[in-house]
Amino acid sequence: MAHKKVLIIGGGVAGLSAALELEQLGIGVDLVEKTGFLGGHAIQYACKATDQCVKCGACVVEEKLKAVSGNPDIRVFLNSQIINMAKTDGRSAITLRCQPTYIDPHKCTDCGQCYIQCPGEGAIEQGFSSNNHPLYALYADKCLHFTEQNCHICEDICPEKAIHLNMQSDEHIREADAIIVAIGFKAFDPVDKPYGWQVFDNVITNLELERILRRQSDAIRPSDGQIARRIAFIQCVGSRDATLNHLWCSKVCCGSALRMARVIKARHPESDISFFYMDVQNFGKDFEIFYAAVQDDVRMVRSLPGDIYPTSDDCLRVICFDQHERQSVEQVSDLVVLSVGIKPGSDFGELTDTLKLKSELTGFFSVSQPEQGIFTTGAATGPMAIDDAIASAGQAVWQTVQYLKI
Ligand SMILES: Cc1cc2nc3c(=O)[nH]c(=O)nc-3n(C[C@H](O)[C@H](O)[C@H](O)COP(=O)(O)OP(=O)(O)OC[C@H]3O[C@@H](n4cnc5c(N)ncnc54)[C@H](O)[C@@H]3O)c2cc1C
Ligand code: SF4
Ligand code: SF4
Ligand code: SF4
Numbered sequence: 001m002a003h004k005k006v007l008i009i010g011g012g013v014a015g016l017s018a019a020l021e022l023e024q025l026g027i028g029v030d031l032v033e034k035t036g037f038l039g040g041h042a043i044q045y046a047c048k049a050t051d052q053c054v055k056c057g058a059c060v061v062e063e064k065l066k067a068v069s070g071n072p073d074i075r076v077f078l079n080s081q082i083i084n085m086a087k088t089d090g091r092s093a094i095t096l097r098c099q100p101t102y103i104d105p106h107k108c109t110d111c112g113q114c115y116i117q118c119p120g121e122g123a124i125e126q127g128f129s130s131n132n133h134p135l136y137a138l139y140a141d142k143c144l145h146f147t148e149q150n151c152h153i154c155e156d157i158c159p160e161k162a163i164h165l166n167m168q169s170d171e172h173i174r175e176a177d178a179i180i181v182a183i184g185f186k187a188f189d190p191v192d193k194p195y196g197w198q199v200f201d202n203v204i205t206n207l208e209l210e211r212i213l214r215r216q217s218d219a220i221r222p223s224d225g226q227i228a229r230r231i232a233f234i235q236c237v238g239s240r241d242a243t244l245n246h247l248w249c250s251k252v253c254c255g256s257a258l259r260m261a262r263v264i265k266a267r268h269p270e271s272d273i274s275f276f277y278m279d280v281q282n283f284g285k286d287f288e289i290f291y292a293a294v295q296d297d298v299r300m301v302r303s304l305p306g307d308i309y310p311t312s313d314d315c316l317r318v319i320c321f322d323q324h325e326r327q328s329v330e331q332v333s334d335l336v337v338l339s340v341g342i343k344p345g346s347d348f349g350e351l352t353d354t355l356k357l358k359s360e361l362t363g364f365f366s367v368s369q370p371e372q373g374i375f376t377t378g379a380a381t382g383p384m385a386i387d388d389a390i391a392s393a394g395q396a397v398w399q400t401v402q403y404l405k406i
Helices: 013-024 058-069 113-117 153-157 206-216 253-267 287-297 348-355 386-404
Strands: 005-009 028-032 074-077 080-088 091-098 124-126 136-138 170-176 178-181 185-187 203-205 230-237 272-276 298-301 307-310 316-322 327-333 335-340 342-344 374-376
Touching: 005 013, 005 170, 013 028, 013 058, 013 074, 013 386, 028 080, 058 386, 080 348, 113 124, 113 136, 113 153, 178 348, 178 386, 203 206, 206 253, 206 335, 230 253, 230 316, 230 327, 253 272, 253 287, 253 298, 253 335, 272 316, 287 298, 316 335, 374 386
Parallel strands: 005 028, 005 178, 028 074, 178 374, 203 335, 230 272, 230 335, 272 298
Antiparallel strands: 080 091, 091 170, 124 136, 185 342, 307 316, 316 327
């Protein structure tokens, strides 16, 4: 059995989960991740427990990341992408292009000096989990050493001499008996919606709020670093939107936003939180109990705002028509959170061509193509929550095992 090998594309929770299950079955695994970190979107999420766990799934992702990171039988390729696939006698020869990581993991101690002193915006990113080592990733397209040829601060100041800016990209050919595609999703970009994202500092997305809560525990306003007391969540931004031809529901945003609202309220009971929505999606088996409880904490407004205006004191005025109460509602908030939806991943088209895959009209991958030994899983197949992504990875592994006849 050990001679069988599977290559997994995408190191989010679905890819991590599939890698662990395959490894436990004695199947060799190559895990290819295009960024400098494993964990995908969900490793950026905060725990939303109040007085009890609300089953958001964030800690499960952390556990899987830890298990993969310490596993010598799962070979991880970071900063890497598939550029070609050729098939002979049922085996695939897959060409990977691996961009340099620049930071030597054997020397780096995660001290963070490079990140703190780097003058290039976004050139060095800090990861969200200490189970990702190094905790920092250097991206050449934003690094002044490569874009302006005038910086090598990090290389000079690193106390461990762990940074090597002269590292070159590499190509590897890896053989595999089957491929699992777990490239996940892309969050909807709300720049074209009339809500002032990237115009007003204190209009952020749900993904940005997840990151803020993960790093800082409180809902901090980007404009002044103060804790936001009045918060408006606007649902379905980029989902169920006929003007964009995005007719699907993103399924996870209602649950995610309401859990964030509750944890904020639990930490700061004086918070004033409004939730503007079309209708609330059921998100799990304890949904009804959770939903009944949340209504004590959050003002539910069944309407989506038209526009958002700035006020003279650096706040935001949200105006909409409340269908239920049949009246206009005006709300002044310190922070507006746009619950952006889930879209097909940005590499969807390229990967479809490279692997010769079929896709659905929505742009998500169809369930799997077993005749070719290619199986798709996780949010690459459509919007889903963490537990569903893990279940879907289990299904892809089961299909892979059937295909490999082991
Ligand atoms: C704002 C928000 C909040 C959410 N909150 C919750 C929550 O509280 N609870 C919950 O259960 N679910 C939540 N979800 C859903 C959750 O994010 C997904 O279920 C989960 O991330 C799906 O995991 P995945 O591995 O399929 O995809 P992803 O997390 O998107 O991971 C895909 C990985 O593949 C990599 N990749 C992409 N293209 C390539 C390529 N060409 N080559 C190599 N690697 C590639 C990406 O870099 C990424 O690491 C939320 C979603 C959003 C948008
Ligand atoms: S991360 Fe989510 S699932 Fe885990 S303890 Fe916290 S609330 Fe519960
Ligand atoms: S300065 Fe060096 S040791 Fe410190 S985090 Fe950066 S690469 Fe690692
Ligand atoms: S070379 Fe300069 S810009 Fe590039 S990562 Fe290092 S410190 Fe940042």
